[in-house]
Amino acid sequence: MSTATQVDTTTQARAALGYQIHSIGQFNFQRDEYFAHIKYPGGSHIIPIDNFLRSLMRDVAWGFFYGTVNFDTVFGTINHYGTVDMFIGLLNEAYRTSNQHYVETFDSKDLKRVFEGMLDDWTNEGFDPFAAPDETGVPFGRKHGNNKRAITRERMVAKRMTGLPGDLPLRSDAAGQPINRQFTDVPQDAPEVHAEPGFEKEVHAFNAFAYVSRSDVTWNPSVLSCVDDSQFCATTEEHILPITHGNDRVEWFIQATDEIIWDIEDGKTGRPRAKVVMKAGDVAAMPADIRHRGYSPKRSILIVWxxxxxxxxxxxxxxxxxxxxxxx
Amino acid sequence: MSSPQTYFGSLKHYEKGGVTIINDDPKNYAFSNIFEVAAKSKPYEKVAVGKNLKYVIEAVRAEGDSPWYETAHDEAVLVMDGELEVHYVKPDAPQAAAGKQGAIKLAGEPKGKKMGWVKIRRGHEALLPAGSAYQFRAKGDPGVMLIQTILGDLTIERWADICQK
Known part of the structure; x- marks a missing residue:
């Protein structure tokens, strides 16, 4: 009779790097020096750790966002606003046709808690998953330190309009929000506001481009102004949108400065549908049945409506x- | 090493991108350019360049004084080119009924209490608050503004003229 026991040397080796294993339902997440490994019933999937953490950061910060957050062509989440589907291959034509896909549904708060813990544990000192690659360190190697300040930023949401009394405050050097290195030529002048007494909460204007030029995050829309459910969400974009965002409604892009190139794919299959090149002043709709990924060669200002x-x-x-x- | 240069479009200088189709219809993207739209518009025509069910964004050529408008709900204006003033009045007798969607045009300056005014330039955003009347005054070269509002009687939809087909 053999007394030998099976040993998972790979898991042991990963554990020696100092990172925790994170699990929810039948999903199990491990990381090593370069990759995230996702185990699920029927298989495992691998994603480079830099892209995984950048995608995870958006999913956590956005509360699973509108619709689908595809970390890559295989793994992602679908927001049902109270529950979230986490999937392997659900929106991948080859996985679906060969019945290799796997999906579990979780309460949003439960999955968010696991994701937040994983993001905190796996983000090393010096790496900011919200920053442009040229503005941060690397996420690789053994576990060393953390970056809680970077991963706990809150999404900025104006209730009516940024800068109004009682609403989102303006950004400034004094508040520790310097102008980004790529927007040093964005004018910082303030509008002239002459409100008669009693109308200070109605006669209001602010420099929206200056406000956005002081953002220290990329691909992270913040709400500038609202008309009921209509939200002007401004964001600074540089390098590549880490996720491929799958729409569950129509959204619109208004390119305020510079240029972004978008790859558009079918939302369910991932088949390419179009390329959209947007330059300053261009406006384009993103249909409700697509997924999109953007490339911004220079930091640019985009208004997501x-x-x-x-x-x-x-x-x-x-x-x-x-x-x-x-x-x- | 030179500093990065941020490119802003304007009425006089803009480049336009576009949609390259692989397997789709370009109409699905309703692709347009606000400077091109404003360049072909009359002053203060409110041309929809985005529509999300009842909500719209309107591209407006700001040139000279606009009519006076009134709104029953908040709107917002973002200047994309040029400089202009917005003057506000709280009307004694509001013309826009509660629930009226989109701005309405008034016959002239309404009687009421002056609320104040703002001077805004490219990149500045101003509130057009619910229950107010307002007028745009552009003194220099024509400018371009985007208005975040609700589809109304004054909104012009000419998608076939402005969008890539």
Missing amino acids: ENNDGSLPKRYSSGELKPYPVEF
Whole structure:
């Protein structure tokens, strides 16, 4: 009779690097010096750790965002606003046709807690997953320190308009928000505001481009102004959007400065559908049935225009609404 | 080493990107350029360049004084080119009924209490608050603004003219 026991030397070796193993449901996450390893019933999947952490950062900070957050062509999450599907291959044509996909549904708060713990544990000192690659260190190697300040930034959301009394404050050097190195030529002048007594909360203006030029994060929309559910979300984009965002509603892009190139794929299959090149002043819709990934060669200002109406995902997925915004 | 240069478009100088189709219809992206739209618009025409069900964003050529408008809900204006003033009045007798969507045009300056004014330039965003009347005054070269609002009687939809087909 053999007394030998099977030893998972790979897992032991990873554990020796100092990172914790994180699990929820049937999913198990391990990291080594260069990669995240996702184990699930039926297989495992590997993602480079830099892209995994950058994607995880957005998923956590956005509360799973609108629709689908594809970390790559295989793994991702779908937000159902209260619950979240975490999947392998669900939106990958080859996985689906060969029935290799796997999906579990979690309460949003449970998955968020696991993701937050993993992000904290796996993000080393000196690496900021929200920063452009040229502005941060690398995430590789054995566990060393942490970067809690970088991973606990809150998404900035104006209730009515940034800078109004009681609303989001403006950014400034004094508040520790310097102008980004790529926006040193963005004018910082303030508008002239002459409000008569009693109208200070209504007669209001601010320098939106200056506000955005002081953002220290990339690919992370912040709400500047609202008209009911209409949200102007400004964001600074540099290098590559780490995720491929799958829409569950129509959203619009307004390119305020510079240029972004977008790859557009079918939301369910990942088949390429279009390329969209956006230069300053261009406006384009992102249909409700696509996924998109952006490339910004220079840091640019993009206004993502969202409709925050919570009934929309169901109305689009049921076919009540067409996936494109206008007909002509 | 030179500093990075941020590129802003303007009425006089803009480049336009576009949609390259692999397997789709370019109309699905309703692709346009606000400077091109404003260059072909009359002063203060409110041309929709984005529509998300009842919400719109309008590209507006700011040139001279606009009519007076009134709004029953908040709107916001973002200047993309040029400089202009916005003057505000709290009307004694509001014309825009509660729930009225989009701005309405007034016959002239309304009677009411002056609320104040703002001077805004490229990159500045101003509130057009619910229950107010307002007028744009552009004194110099024509400018371009984007208005975040709700589809209304004054919104012009000419998608076939402005979008890539």
